[in-house]
Amino acid sequence: MVDENLIRRFGMCLLVALVALVSVGCAGRRVGQVLERRGQEIVIAGQLVHVGAPVVLWTDPGGYDAYRVEKRFAPWAESDWDDKGKTGPQQPLRYGIRKAGLSETEFEMVRGGGWSIEQLRERVDQFVMHYDVCGTSRTCFRVLHDQRYLSVHFMLDLDGTIYQTLDVKERAWHATISNDRSVGIEIANMGAYSAKEKDPFAQWYAQDEKGTRITIPTRLGDGGIRTPSFVGRPARPEPVVGTIGTRELRQYDLTPQQYASLIKLTAALHKALPKIALDYPRDKSGNLINQQLSKEQWQQFQGVLGHYHVQGDKADPGPAFDWDQVVNGARREVGLPRLK
Numbered sequence: 314m315v316d317e318n319l320i321r322r323f324g325m326c327l328l329v330a331l332v333a334l335v336s337v338g339c340a341g342r343r344v345g346q347v348l349e350r351r352g353q354e355i356v357i358a359g360q361l362v363h364v365g366a367p368v369v370l371w372t373d374p375g376g377y378d379a380y381r382v383e384k385r386f387a388p389w390a391e392s393d394w395d396d397k398g399k400t401g402p403q404q405p406l407r408y409g410i411r412k413a414g415l416s417e418t419e420f421e422m423v424r425g426g427g428w429s430i431e432q433l434r435e436r437v438d439q440f441v442m443h444y445d446v447c448g449t450s451r452t453c454f455r456v457l458h459d460q461r462y463l464s465v466h467f468m469l470d471l472d473g474t475i476y477q478t479l480d481v482k483e484r485a486w487h488a489t490i491s492n493d494r495s496v497g498i499e500i501a502n503m504g505a506y507s508a509k510e511k512d513p514f515a516q517w518y519a520q521d522e523k524g525t526r527i528t529i530p531t532r533l534g535d536g537g538i539r540t541p542s543f544v545g546r547p548a549r550p551e552p553v554v555g556t557i558g559t560r561e562l563r564q565y566d567l568t569p570q571q572y573a574s575l576i577k578l579t580a581a582l583h584k585a586l587p588k589i590a591l592d593y594p595r596d597k598s599g600n601l602i603n604q605q606l607s608k609e610q611w612q613q614f615q616g617v618l619g620h621y622h623v624q625g626d627k628a629d630p631g632p633a634f635d636w637d638q639v640v641n642g643a644r645r646e647v648g649l650p651r652l653k
């Protein structure tokens with residue numbers, strides 16, 4: 314005969330073990346435990362969003378922090394934001410609040426605290442492409458932050474590393490009238506030039522046995538590129554010629570690593586903020602509009618666009634920028650059909 318007490322006791326033990334297992338399984342986290350990031354997440358309204366490409370946040374070692382107000386690259390004793398006697402606005406901030414369209418109550422909520430990702434979804438509908446004319450993200454941050462008192466959410470370095478410098482909730486200062494409604498990215502690239510202009514290509518590009526390689530000038534050291542011994546090559550070996558507005562310009566293409574990361578980031582932003590449509594400004598026949606948008610076009614446009622679409626005095630991201638690769642690549646990531 315089986316001892317009922319024994320069965321009861323065995324049952325209790327089993328129950329206790331199960332409860333212990335489930336509670337560990339559910340919580341899975343202990344007080345004080347350091348929660349690991351994979352290094353492939355961006356921050357949108359305080360939430361981590363997976364990108365699937367290398368991301369360095371402003372809080373990471375080696376990151377670039379646009380919330381800090383002292384100059385990042387000046388000697389510490391001279392790094393105060395208040396550079397009296399020099400040019401530059403005499404106030405410490407490099408970014409603002411996405412104010413447009415907020416009621417007073419909403420504004421009071423977000424001005425000292427934060428946005429919910431749902432609130433951002435309502436308002437953010439453009440992703441603006443820039444080239445940095447600095448060549449590397451480290452120099453880009455020095456120019457934006459230390460010299461020009463400007464900001465941008467993301468920088469994309471030659472090796473495909475994405476740097477995020479502040480939360481997407483902030484109104485970064487990168488594209489005038491689009492700042493309230495956009496996310497911005499500065500892509501490491503030396504820019505586009507007309508035949509009349511002096512270009513920096515001889516300094517930045519050279520030929521070797523494998524084709525065209527990027528040669529970071531020695532005054533910039535290793536350029537701050539995160540991948541050790543990285544050799545950057547433009548996706549196309551010759552400069553690409555094309556028209557932006559009324560000007561014919563020449564520009565070297567981005568690196569394949571930059572395209573790969575930009576595709577992932579564009580897809581991730583679209584998933585998190587769906588009003589950023591996976592499309593670019595196109596005319597009735599479906600071709601890229603290669604000039605500033607009319608006011609009405611700009612108002613209506615939701616998606617991925619260039620700085621030159623926003624402002625007539627700009628040419629970035631230039632004629633080499635491969636819109637189809639970026640936007641169709643992002644569409645493939647999220648399971649949408651190709652454009653056209």
Ligand SMILES: [Zn+2]
Nearest residue numbers: 443444620629
């Ligand atoms: Zn720009």
